[in-house]
Amino acid sequence: MKMNIETPALVIDYGKTIRNIKEMQALANKSGKRLRPHAKTHKIPYLAHLQINEGAVGICAQKVSEAEVFAKSGINDILISNEVLGEKKIRKIFELINLGNKISVAVDSHIGIRELETIGKEYSNYVEVLVDVDVGMNRCGVNVNDNNSLEKIVDSLKNSPHVLFKGFMGYDGHTANIKDLKLRAEAVEKGYQDILKIKRLFEKKGLHADIVSVGGTPSASLWALKEEINELQPGTYVFYDIHQVELGVTDIDHISAYVLSQVISRAEDRVVLDVGYKGITIEQGIYPTVVSHKWLAVKSMSEEHTVLKGSPLPDYEEKVQLIPYHVCPTIDLWDEAILVNNDKVITSLKIEARGKKL
Amino acid sequence: MKMNIETPALVIDYGKTIRNIKEMQALANKSGKRLRPHAKTHKIPYLAHLQINEGAVGICAQKVSEAEVFAKSGINDILISNEVLGEKKIRKIFELINLGNKISVAVDSHIGIRELETIGKEYSNYVEVLVDVDVGMNRCGVNVNDNNSLEKIVDSLKNSPHVLFKGFMGYDGHTANIKDLKLRAEAVEKGYQDILKIKRLFEKKGLHADIVSVGGTPSASLWALKEEINELQPGTYVFYDIHQVELGVTDIDHISAYVLSQVISRAEDRVVLDVGYKGITIEQGIYPTVVSHKWLAVKSMSEEHTVLKGSPLPDYEEKVQLIPYHVCPTIDLWDEAILVNNDKVITSLKIEARGKKL
Known part of the structure; x- marks a missing residue:
C-alpha cells in the first residue's frame, strides 16, 4: 500500500x-x-x-x-x-x-x-x-x-x-x-x-x-x-465481490473495488480500524474480508469502527484493505471513490446516482 | 397516511x-x-x-x-x-x-x-x-x-x-x-x-x-x-428505533423517523415495496417493522425492494411505513429527510454530515 x-x-x-x-x-x-x-x-x-x-x-x-x-x-x-x-x-x-x-x-x-x-x-x-x-x-x-x-x-x-x-x-x-x-x-x-x-x-x-x-x-x-x-x-x-468468489464466478484477483482504512486503536488482542458498517456493509451477517493482511479477521463492527483479531496485529496508522461480501450496497454508502491505476491515484469519481430515490 | x-x-x-x-x-x-x-x-x-x-x-x-x-x-x-x-x-x-x-x-x-x-x-x-x-x-x-x-x-x-x-x-x-x-x-x-x-x-x-x-x-x-x-x-x-423499544428504553409511539414506501407489485401471497436495504437497513439480521399495516411482516429484502407477507395485502400504490431496527445507519443512507408536523409536510432537511468520511 x-x-x-x-x-x-x-x-x-x-x-x-x-x-x-x-x-x-x-x-x-x-x-x-x-x-x-x-x-x-x-x-x-x-x-x-x-x-x-x-x-x-x-x-x-x-x-x-x-x-x-x-x-x-x-x-x-x-x-x-x-x-x-x-x-x-x-x-x-x-x-x-x-x-x-x-x-x-x-x-x-x-x-x-x-x-x-x-x-x-x-x-x-x-x-x-x-x-x-x-x-x-x-x-x-x-x-x-x-x-x-x-x-x-x-x-x-x-x-x-x-x-x-x-x-x-x-x-x-x-x-x-x-x-x-x-x-x-x-x-x-x-x-x-x-x-x-x-x-x-x-x-x-x-x-x-x-x-x-x-x-x-x-x-x-x-x-x-x-x-x-x-x-x-x-x-x-x-x-465483483467475495460472494461472487464463493459462487465460483470469479477469483479474488478480479475484485476491483475495496475500502481502505487505517488502524486508530490497538490493544493486546485487537486493533480497531477507522471504518465501520457506515462505510462497508455487512451482508447476510457476513463481515468484510481483510485482503491486505490475510491472517486477520473481523471480530466485530460498529458504525464507524471495525475490530480485527489475529496475529501479528498491524501498527497504528497501518493501512488495511477490506473487501465487502456484497459490493453494491457498499458503493451506495459513498459519495465518491478514488480511482487508482498501477498503484497510482488518478482521480476521484463522484458516485452520482447514489442517494437518488425517486 | x-x-x-x-x-x-x-x-x-x-x-x-x-x-x-x-x-x-x-x-x-x-x-x-x-x-x-x-x-x-x-x-x-x-x-x-x-x-x-x-x-x-x-x-x-x-x-x-x-x-x-x-x-x-x-x-x-x-x-x-x-x-x-x-x-x-x-x-x-x-x-x-x-x-x-x-x-x-x-x-x-x-x-x-x-x-x-x-x-x-x-x-x-x-x-x-x-x-x-x-x-x-x-x-x-x-x-x-x-x-x-x-x-x-x-x-x-x-x-x-x-x-x-x-x-x-x-x-x-x-x-x-x-x-x-x-x-x-x-x-x-x-x-x-x-x-x-x-x-x-x-x-x-x-x-x-x-x-x-x-x-x-x-x-x-x-x-x-x-x-x-x-x-x-x-x-x-x-x-429512537425498534431496538430501543425491545430494550424497554422507550415505546413505539416515541419513534420519530420512518421510511415511507409504496406498493409497486402484487401477487397472491405478497406485495413488493419500492424501497429495499439501500433505503432502510437490516441490522443483526433483523428486518424493519411495518407500522402502518401491523399485520404485515417483511418476507425478504433486496437492494431496492421489500417483499411483505400477511393478509389482507395492501393495494397498488398504497403507502407503507417502515421503521428500522437500528435508525442510525438508515439515516446515513439518505441525502435528505422530509420533516412533517401534525401530518403536514413542512420542509426537507439535508442530511449534511452524511457521506463525510475524513
Missing part, C-alpha cells in the same frame, strides 16, 4: 475494472447476446461509459432518478428494470424520452401499463416496456400460472398506443444463493421455460418480443446459452 | 422528535448532568441546534468531517468522540479550533497524543482531549489493567503543552445488547468502576478531570445515577 490515500476511502482499481468489463463483454459477444450492464452496482457515469465503449448496448437503472443521472451524462438507452408507479416518476420518464432518450421500463401489471398510457397520452409520446416475468425469485414479475394477470396485461398492452410492448425481462436473484453450479443451471432453465411459456402466449395474441433481457452476474454465462434470450443485464461483475 | 409524499422517502416527525429531545434533556437536568447528544444519529445541523436550544452543552461527532459540518452550521462546542490519527485530519481539527470553535477529541494512546502535540505546536494552539476508557465494549479506549499504556498516556499528556487533558470518556455499546435492565445496570457499574480507577490514578499524577462523558441511549439513565459522571452523550434517542 504505497499510495497516499486519506482513510477511510472507497478505492476502485481501473486496470481490474476495465478487465472485468472487457471479459463480460467478450462473454456476451461470443454467445451473440447484447450486454446491458446494470448500473446500480457502480452508479458512476464514467464507468457506464466505459461499458458502452466496450460494446454494451445501454444500461439498466433501478430507479427513475438513477436513469436521469445517466441520461444527463450522455447515455441515452436505459432500461429501468423495475416497476414504476406514480405520476411524478412517470412524468420524469416521459420528460427524459422527450429529450430524445430511449427509456424503457419494466411492467408486471395492467395497473402499471394504464398509468404509463394515461401520462404518455398527455405527452403525445410512447414508452417501450418489457413485461417482467417472475423467473423464480418471488419478488416482482408476473407468474407464469397467473392467467388472470397475464390476460389483463395483454389486453392493456393492445389498448395502450402510448405503451409499446418490446419484450420480456426477468431477474433471477434467487440463483445467486445457489452455490452448486448444476443446481443454479437448473434454476435458470426453469426460469427460462417460464419465460418461453409466456412468450408463446403473447405470440398467440399477436405480441411479438424483440428483446428478452435477463440475468445477473452469477447466472449471465448460463442465460447466455439460451437461444431465445438476447440480452444480458449483469451488474456486479464490474467490481 | 394523508400526506402527499413521493416514495420512497425518509420522514422525520417534528412533534415526536422535539418531545424526545426535551425528555432526554429533562433526564439530564434532573440528575444534574450535562447533555452532549451524539449527532452521528441524525447528521442534521437543524436537529443539533434544536438539541442545543433545549439545553445541550454541545454535541458529539464521530468523524472530523462531521465536526466540520456542524461547526460551519454554528455549533462551536464539539467532542469528536473517536480516536483521530493522521496529519490531514488533525490539521482540520486545529483549523476549526483556530476559527474559535472548541473542538475536543478522544485519545487512547500516547501515539495519538504525540500527533496532536506535533501539529498543535505548529498551529500555536492547543486541543482539549478526553482519555477514552474501554468500559467493557472491547473496541477503542484504554483498558484499566493496561498499566503500560496508561503510564505512557500520563507521561505524554504532561509533556504536551498543545494537548490539554480535560477528562475521560467511555462508550458502552456492549450494554445496548443487554436486554435485562439489572444486568445492564451491572455492566454500567463495572465500566464506572474502571473509569474511577483510572481517574484516581491520573489524580495521583496531578491530572484532574473536569469532564467525564459517557453513555448511549440505552444506558443514559443508568450513568445519570453515577456521582463522578458529569456528561451524557446519547444519540439514538432523537428518533
